[in-house]
Amino acid sequence: MKKNKISLAEVARAAGVSKMTASRVLRDEGGFSEKTRNKVMAEVDRLGYLPNRLATVFAGDKKSTFVGVSIPELGNEIFAQLLDGIDRKLGAFGHQTVLGMSEHALDKEEAWIETVLSWQPAGLIITGRSHSPRAIQLLKAGGVPVVEIWDFNSSPLDMCVGLNHFDSGYSMGRYLGGLGYRKFGYVGTAHDIANAASSRLAGYIKAAQDAGATVEKQLLLKDVPGFYTGFYGTEQLLAAHRDLEVVFYQNDNMAIGGYEYCRRKGLEIPRDIGIAGWGDLPIASIQPYRLTSIAVPHLRIGQYAAEMLLAQVNQQPAKRTRDVGFKLIPGATVRLYGDNV
Amino acid sequence: MKKNKISLAEVARAAGVSKMTASRVLRDEGGFSEKTRNKVMAEVDRLGYLPNRLATVFAGDKKSTFVGVSIPELGNEIFAQLLDGIDRKLGAFGHQTVLGMSEHALDKEEAWIETVLSWQPAGLIITGRSHSPRAIQLLKAGGVPVVEIWDFNSSPLDMCVGLNHFDSGYSMGRYLGGLGYRKFGYVGTAHDIANAASSRLAGYIKAAQDAGATVEKQLLLKDVPGFYTGFYGTEQLLAAHRDLEVVFYQNDNMAIGGYEYCRRKGLEIPRDIGIAGWGDLPIASIQPYRLTSIAVPHLRIGQYAAEMLLAQVNQQPAKRTRDVGFKLIPGATVRLYGDNV
DNA sequence: TTGAAAGCGATACCAA
DNA sequence: TTGGTATCGCTTTCAA
Numbered sequence: 001m002k003k004n005k006i007s008l009a010e011v012a013r014a015a016g017v018s019k020m021t022a023s024r025v026l027r028d029e030g031g032f033s034e035k036t037r038n039k040v041m042a043e044v045d046r047l048g049y050l051p052n053r054l055a056t057v058f059a060g061d062k063k064s065t066f067v068g069v070s071i072p073e074l075g076n077e078i079f080a081q082l083l084d085g086i087d088r089k090l091g092a093f094g095h096q097t098v099l100g101m102s103e104h105a106l107d108k109e110e111a112w113i114e115t116v117l118s119w120q121p122a123g124l125i126i127t128g129r130s131h132s133p134r135a136i137q138l139l140k141a142g143g144v145p146v147v148e149i150w151d152f153n154s155s156p157l158d159m160c161v162g163l164n165h166f167d168s169g170y171s172m173g174r175y176l177g178g179l180g181y182r183k184f185g186y187v188g189t190a191h192d193i194a195n196a197a198s199s200r201l202a203g204y205i206k207a208a209q210d211a212g213a214t215v216e217k218q219l220l221l222k223d224v225p226g227f228y229t230g231f232y233g234t235e236q237l238l239a240a241h242r243d244l245e246v247v248f249y250q251n252d253n254m255a256i257g258g259y260e261y262c263r264r265k266g267l268e269i270p271r272d273i274g275i276a277g278w279g280d281l282p283i284a285s286i287q288p289y290r291l292t293s294i295a296v297p298h299l300r301i302g303q304y305a306a307e308m309l310l311a312q313v314n315q316q317p318a319k320r321t322r323d324v325g326f327k328l329i330p331g332a333t334v335r336l337y338g339d340n341v
Numbered sequence: 342m343k344k345n346k347i348s349l350a351e352v353a354r355a356a357g358v359s360k361m362t363a364s365r366v367l368r369d370e371g372g373f374s375e376k377t378r379n380k381v382m383a384e385v386d387r388l389g390y391l392p393n394r395l396a397t398v399f400a401g402d403k404k405s406t407f408v409g410v411s412i413p414e415l416g417n418e419i420f421a422q423l424l425d426g427i428d429r430k431l432g433a434f435g436h437q438t439v440l441g442m443s444e445h446a447l448d449k450e451e452a453w454i455e456t457v458l459s460w461q462p463a464g465l466i467i468t469g470r471s472h473s474p475r476a477i478q479l480l481k482a483g484g485v486p487v488v489e490i491w492d493f494n495s496s497p498l499d500m501c502v503g504l505n506h507f508d509s510g511y512s513m514g515r516y517l518g519g520l521g522y523r524k525f526g527y528v529g530t531a532h533d534i535a536n537a538a539s540s541r542l543a544g545y546i547k548a549a550q551d552a553g554a555t556v557e558k559q560l561l562l563k564d565v566p567g568f569y570t571g572f573y574g575t576e577q578l579l580a581a582h583r584d585l586e587v588v589f590y591q592n593d594n595m596a597i598g599g600y601e602y603c604r605r606k607g608l609e610i611p612r613d614i615g616i617a618g619w620g621d622l623p624i625a626s627i628q629p630y631r632l633t634s635i636a637v638p639h640l641r642i643g644q645y646a647a648e649m650l651l652a653q654v655n656q657q658p659a660k661r662t663r664d665v666g667f668k669l670i671p672g673a674t675v676r677l678y679g680d681n682v
Numbered sequence: 683t684t685g686a687a688a689g690c691g692a693t694a695c696c697a698a
Numbered sequence: 699t700t701g702g703t704a705t706c707g708c709t710t711t712c713a714a
Binding site (some may be wrong): 005047048050051052053054055057058064066069073074075077080081083084087088096097098099100101112115116117118119120137138141143226227230231253255256260263272282283285286287288 | 346389391392393394395396398399405407410414415416421422424425429430432437438441442453454456457458459460461478479482484507530567568569572579592597598601604623624626628629678
């Protein structure tokens with residue numbers, strides 16, 4: 001592939017100066033006369049010169065302005081918003097996001113990490129705390145700052161910002177147990193690896209046990225965690241377990257799908273069955289009912305992650321871990337204490 | 342910033358061969374003995390060598406494997422899904438997505454284009470058909486394939502895939518006029534530039550005129566096009582225009598927010614007012630009502646865009662423009678023909 | 683099958 | 699204030 005691009009040398013020649021002088025002008029480094037600057041800039045404009053940043057990074061033997069950001073999927077709006085927050089913040093400081101979607105697979109994440117590191121990024125932001133052994137080795141040897149987001153972890157590879165998903169699941173389970181529910185259900189999606197959603201489920205199960213209740217069925221579907229998945233997942237769940245009293249979903253979208261399934265089947269909520277989501281997404285607050293859920297400051301996670309990374313890149317002191325917490329939203333899709341007990 | 346990275350030269354030295362031989366082994370280019378390969382690979386593993394792709398691209402004087410993908414915002418799920426489709430396809434072919442968010446601002450897009458081009462990308466995918474003059478100049482001089490997506494355009498800068506937004510707005514307007522509605526409203530969001538949503542609005546207005554109806558009020562909010570924006574936008578709209586018969590929204594999320602506002606105010610739909618969205622998003626099909634909307638094959642747009650770009654990068658013949666069309670979904674949030682007339 | 687040398691486009695460093 | 703030269707890590711080219 002032949003280049004027909006203009007190089008700095010050509011600009012310099014056209015302006016009648018050396019490469020170094022032209023370079024200084026372009027970087028506005030000082031040490032040249034006003035007359036020289038004008039000559040050089042005139043040629044830059046005339047020739048339409050665009051610097052080759054590859055060469056710049058390479059020559060300076062430094063890192064690029066890329067930041068690799070890996071999330072599981074974009075179809076899940078919470079991750080899309082996480083990425084949105086990160087990219088805005090990074091972009092404001094002259095960085096470019098190189099996107100990675102792990103699809104909840106450690107080998108995909110590993111391959112992506114290897115590729116991104118080969119571009120000499122300024123840093124990496126990756127979702128989740130479980131990584132393949134080789135990925136961990138690459139990250140440690142990479143020599144760049146790494147922020148693990150989403151699932152809080154007090155001893156991260158490097159830095160970490162997120163929340164304790166186990167605790168959030170536990171909170172929901174304890175809350176439901178406290179309302180008198182005893183027969184719990186769960187609907188989520190299945191992945192090969194332990195992720196934040198599995199931690200929530202684990203917390204939920206533990207809380208059920210502690211409350212003397214049981215999670216009679218955990219349905220894990222091989223699908224994306226969206227509205228329709230919640231809809232048909234609920235159908236499957238209730239077909240086999242008619243006596244469930246309350247269902248906790250992997251996220252609000254699935255819960256809303258589940259709610260709609262119940263409604264269409266003539267089940268009244270919360271009289272006949274309780275529904276609880278996770279995430280407290282905008283859609284939850286615009287439904288005719290208030291969904292019981294767990295509110296999570298997901299936008300803040302993205303912002304903090306970018307801030308922590310930037311601080312590290314610029315060698316400024318910064319916190320290395322940050323737990324953003326969560327909040328249980330009681331809602332109206334579970335019964336009040338004492339009802340039906 | 343000092344490097345402590347292992348270079349190819351070091352691997353070669355450790356293996357007792359020349360840089361070139363090591364390079365050939367790593368690229369699996371052939372022209373070396375099995376014994377040599379083993380020696381080299383052993384050192385690669387032992388030293389944990391990671392190639393510097395910056396140098397590779399630079400030395401070979403070629404393009405990188407980056408593809409710049411620019412969308413207006415990620416908070417809008419339709420763009421997030423577009424990006425999802427694009428990145429999956431590109432990733433499967435060894436490319437990395439460099440993200441850009443224009444935030445509907447031409448100057449941001451222009452700055453991003455300049456930066457991305459300086460990284461010698463294999464190609465660019467950008468949303469929308471309006472760009473700053475300098476952006477257009479950069480794209481033309483860039484020497485890389487460019488796909489404009491979303492708003493179909495029969496004479497694009499290079500390639501284009503999308504749909505005719507004006508026509509989709511016109512279709513909705515004509516449909517509503519045909520149902521007997523005469524007093525139209527519109528709620529959307531405001532931007533400095535003409536985008537796809539403004540084309541839809543323009544088509545809607547034209548259809549209203551052609552049908553002898555009028556768009557009494559177009560409310561353009563300075564906000565993101567989400568549920569809550571639709572909710573309070575409808576409040577504002579109806580406060581000033583009580584006699585509107587039907588409201589078309591910029592997208593389904595806003596329409597759902599609007600529906601909920603009406604419901605909470607005791608308005609019955611479609612008896613008291615008609616509601617129409619755009620996009621036919623998953624959330625629309627899981628509501629208790631069937632939202633009147635326009636279905637758009639947005640996932641296909643992402644796929645096609647990536648495919649067209651890849652074909653161009655690999656110098657294979659491919660279509661340069663593609664109109665994916667749209668489909669009107671009648672729904673139950675507007676009255677049937679003859680009702681209330 | 684292997685290797686030596688030149689060069690990609692910029693910057694660092696030193697000299698003038 | 700300016701410029702020459704070495705250099706970054708790799709590939710291309712040519713020779714052995």
